[in-house]
Amino acid sequence: MSEMTEQNLATLYSFRRCPYAMRARLAIARSGISCELREVVLKDKPQQLIALSPKATVPVLLTADDKVIDESIDIAFWALAQQDPDNWYQALSTEQHQQMLDLIENNDGEFKYFLDRYKYADRYPEQDEGYYRQQGEKTLARLEQLLKENGCLLQQSWTLADIALLPFIRQFAFVDKDWFDRSPYPRVRDWLEDFLESELFRSVMKKYPQWHEGDEPVLFPQG
Numbered sequence: 001m002s003e004m005t006e007q008n009l010a011t012l013y014s015f016r017r018c019p020y021a022m023r024a025r026l027a028i029a030r031s032g033i034s035c036e037l038r039e040v041v042l043k044d045k046p047q048q049l050i051a052l053s054p055k056a057t058v059p060v061l062l063t064a065d066d067k068v069i070d071e072s073i074d075i076a077f078w079a080l081a082q083q084d085p086d087n088w089y090q091a092l093s094t095e096q097h098q099q100m101l102d103l104i105e106n107n108d109g110e111f112k113y114f115l116d117r118y119k120y121a122d123r124y125p126e127q128d129e130g131y132y133r134q135q136g137e138k139t140l141a142r143l144e145q146l147l148k149e150n151g152c153l154l155q156q157s158w159t160l161a162d163i164a165l166l167p168f169i170r171q172f173a174f175v176d177k178d179w180f181d182r183s184p185y186p187r188v189r190d191w192l193e194d195f196l197e198s199e200l201f202r203s204v205m206k207k208y209p210q211w212h213e214g215d216e217p218v219l220f221p222q223g
Contacts, residue, residue: 010035011035011038012024012025013060013073014040014059016207019171021059024061024076025059028075030200030222031079031209032085033082034221035104036218037211037219038211038218039218040057040058040210046213052068052081059072061078084211088159090161092154096155100145100154103164103165104152104165107165110170112168114135115172117177118133133179140185141184143191144186147187169192170192170196178197204221
């Protein structure tokens with residue numbers, strides 16, 4: 001406890017399967033920054049989380065200097081602004097940066113809207129599952145073209161644009177994996193598979209018990 005306290009680490013409230021929380025953990029892990037991880041159960045959110053961010057969604061980061069960051073992409077920006085060993089963010093051109101923001105806006109807006117309805121189609125009977133999937137496919141088609149042109153979304157290797165979107169594409173793929181495996185998006189499939197097989201992804205998907213006040217701190221990322 002004392003060693004972590006002396007380091008004055010940031011604290012990350014997270015939920016393992018949430019794609020927004022994955023986005024934050026991926027950026028923090030790749031930056032090489034350490035923080036204290038507090039795993040949240042969404043049906044039993046800790047009061048500390050609610051007090052920091054009244055919207056009470058994960059992820060939420062409390063920095064070492066007591067700044068609260070409660071948007072996943074802003075947590076990613078925060079981490080990579082400090083250390084960016086693979087140039088995911090700081091080396092992007094102005095054009096690439098704007099393209100990244102546009103991709104994230106579409107992902108977190110229109111694509112996420114239809115992803116939720118595709119995944120839980122029985123809750124949204126206004127349309128059937130096929131309709132919601134077709135709407136999501138508009139984004140898959142756009143990503144397929146970018147991957148064809150660039151290798152990854154913006155260039156030959158991952159940038160924050162890839163990392164910001166991949167957790168959501170993972171969710172979309174596994175709604176109906178048989179369909180996804182036959183879908184006309186081979187580059188999206190390969191891009192996702194590379195991500196799922198990466199050491200980075202495995203490292204941020206380790207399981208942690210629910211955090212309670214008084215627990216021993218959990219250092220993230222772990223070696």
